Amino acid sequence: MKTLNDVAKAYKTAVLQTINPGVPYKPYYKTGSSKAYKTGNLFNQVNQSNNIRGMIKLGRDRKSFTFSFDIAPNGAVYGQFVHNGTSKMKARPYGEIAANSKGVKDAIDDYMNKVVESELETVFETLEDRFLQVGFKVS
Numbered sequence: 001m002k003t004l005n006d007v008a009k010a011y012k013t014a015v016l017q018t019i020n021p022g023v024p025y026k027p028y029y030k031t032g033s034s035k036a037y038k039t040g041n042l043f044n045q046v047n048q049s050n051n052i053r054g055m056i057k058l059g060r061d062r063k064s065f066t067f068s069f070d071i072a073p074n075g076a077v078y079g080q081f082v083h084n085g086t087s088k089m090k091a092r093p094y095g096e097i098a099a100n101s102k103g104v105k106d107a108i109d110d111y112m113n114k115v116v117e118s119e120l121e122t123v124f125e126t127l128e129d130r131f132l133q134v135g136f137k138v139s
Contacts, residue, residue, distance in 0.1 A: 002110035004065060008055040010107035011069065012047075014098035019043045025097060027090060034092050042076045049073035063115065071095045 017023065020043050022035025037043055049070050057066045071094070072079035085091030098104060128138045 002107050002114065004056045004058065004111065005052055007104070007107045007111050008052045008067070010104050011067075011098055012050055012052065012055070014101040014104050015050075015069065015071075015094055016043060016047055018094040018097045018101075019046065023097060023101075025092065028092050029090060034094055034097050036079075036082045036092050036094060042079050042082065045073040045076035046071065046079065049075075063119075069095060 018034045018036075020035060020037035020040075022031075022033040022037070024032060025034040026032055028034065050073075055067060055069055057068075059065055071083045081089070083091060083093050083095060131138050
């Protein structure tokens with residue numbers, strides 16, 4: 001059973017893996033890889049500045065949430081240029097690549113399945129109570 005923290009952890013892990021050692025990424029013509037690692041600074045800054053608990057904010061309804069991730073933290077502001085590209089360099093969008101990875105999608109699916117299952121249980125319990133109130137036998 002996945003929690004929102006598990007989803008955040010899966011995403012952070014996928015981003016770091018996308019930066020180093022990299023994953024296949026054909027649009028980046030030079031290497032065909034998403035790897036964005038020379039000195040390790042971008043990797044270390046992204047790792048340090050994105051706290052798992054700070055990445056997710058649960059909505060007031062306890063069902064919606066906001067997810068935030070800093071792709072260009074203070075110590076590595078050039079990360080935005082690596083991620084988005086420039087006029088002289090194609091983008092290596094490590095944040096987007098990670099978001100579309102199988103591990104992140106599976107973590108989101110597991111979490112959403114848990115949420116939907118919980119909601120359905122509540123709905124069915126309410127229906128059962130109402131059926132019993134009007135005299136139907138529920139088995």
